Amino acid sequence: MQSKPIQPGRVLVIGAGLAGSLLAVYLARAGWKVELVERRGDPRARRHIAGRSINLAISARGLKALRRAGLEETILEDAIRMGGRMVHPVAGTPHFHAYSSDPTRAINSVSRSALNLALLDAAAAEPNVTLHFDERCTGVDFARTEAAFINDATGATRTISADLVVGTDGAYSAVRAALQRSERFDYSQDFLGHGYKELSIPPVTAGPHAPFAMEPNALHIWPRGESMMIALPNPDGSFTCTLFWRHDGEGSSFAAIRTGADALAHFHAVYPDAVPLMPTLTEDFDRNPVGTMVTVRCNPWVRGRIALLGDAAHAIVPFYGQGANASFEDCEALADALAAEPSVEAALERYQRDRIANANAIADMAKYNFIEMRDLAGRPAFQRRKKVEHMLHRLAPGRFTPLYDLVSFSTVPYTEAKARGAANDRAVRTVIRVVASLALAAVAIVILLATKAIP
């Protein structure tokens, strides 16, 4: 006998960032009465949300989740496709490396603020959603399925109870902090030794790519071993650059280079081709803060009828451009579980079973990708390896798919992508060894023939 599906009740979603807003849309459409509570003010009149990065890369997983909410086209209208990396060496001309052997594949640079606003607008348009701003969650009660809030401006407090509570309150989640104080909760946070600072390349009026100062359809990267800078295009012709430097130590570090004037001198030596494109470099450097990056892993994500989702459950470093994409996948997984299971408890269990291993897999891959971007991307041996990967993909598309394609251009689970990536590595190493042996054998045969030919 088929068990009865859950009768949608009241759900409290804490945090109206990227994941919380999308989840509100899904659950409202599934019949839940959604209370979406955000600690910041309502950004809809100003049409701007300050966030941790100005733009971000959205790829297949994020697009699939947005499509389900009917938002893919809206988001893609203002997105800029990036088909590969444009690698800028210290000296010489930049060179382009496609992300995939399939030239139609690209990741999309989108404005974080515009994305969050589009999601909030979609949530607000749902009759089943009630939005509350300026209310900060201060704690949750697992037994009563309720959360406490304070309005920091007025000091007013209140409690909201529901049939289901989801903490989508980001990397420094208050809901997760409450879970941390409960029993048998595994938790780790691992801060990266590098921080980041955003800088800008403004639009230009002349040049081959005007209004863009550089090729717009690429993610620009200045790999410098221990550090790097990247730049993503914006629809107005500007680029947002992100400098990834060590917090401490000598050389390219935020401890060693503290002022815009010192940064300018450093840029002349280390990122020389970027300097003429960055007229506000010194001001940007002085004005913009240094951000920190953290990997958070925890288990369980669920206690009673309270669950974590998005960065609250799994903050990851940004080097695979997957944090938001993974958070959107979480939203799909939770909505699907609630539609499939007979009780909220069973649905939450299914959701965390599905997602925790995948979150850990993308956390690992994101960390590794930092090494690939800052160091390996500039090395000829690595570029040759990528060419071999693309060749294998072209020759046997059904049997060999490079890891980048699996992560960014497919929706296979991250755990599967990671395992297949490791198998790919072995295959590529074998091909390179065999080709090297064949080349050696060919040289030996030529030498033999040549020596025989000489009397």
Ligand SMILES: Cc1cc2nc3c(=O)[nH]c(=O)nc-3n(C[C@H](O)[C@H](O)[C@H](O)COP(=O)(O)OP(=O)(O)OC[C@H]3O[C@@H](n4cnc5c(N)ncnc54)[C@H](O)[C@@H]3O)c2cc1C
């Ligand atoms: C520099 C950088 C670059 C990135 N680039 C990419 C990229 O290219 N691609 C990608 O997919 N991901 C990227 N990410 C990751 C991405 O930003 C996150 O994974 C994504 O924002 C997670 O969404 P979220 O809704 O879980 O959290 P958030 O977007 O952080 O939203 C959390 C919301 O909760 C609210 N909140 C917080 N505390 C409380 C509280 N106590 N009570 C009520 N509300 C609260 C916040 O105000 C916020 O609105 C990047 C991250 C960084 C730092």
